[in-house]
Amino acid sequence: MVVKVIELVGTSSHNWTDAVDNAVMEASRSIDDILGVEVTNFTANIDNGHIAEYKADVKVAFKVNH
Template structure:
């Protein structure tokens, strides 16, 4: 079983919130092994001229500590 550590990240996307979450997980997986789960804690967006220009997702990433 071992120890699981949790870090918080903000993923971004110009397309949608799902892509923003995927972006955070993909970036985390570049330096972390054994990611076991994520929790999305908040969705936000930047708006310009009444249109969403960037989607943001606050993501908690859990991974095993070795």
């Protein structure tokens, strides 16, 4: 089996968990056989002293089909 890994940034206005979920859901729209996700970093945009956007840097692993 060959596995490919891509890096993505998911975003959410609610929390970091949703940001990760959004990245995986978006990837699954065009990628089959996703095997796992590694969260590499959490960041956020701030607006008027409050978090306006949560961001999750992720690596998504999927099986390469021949």
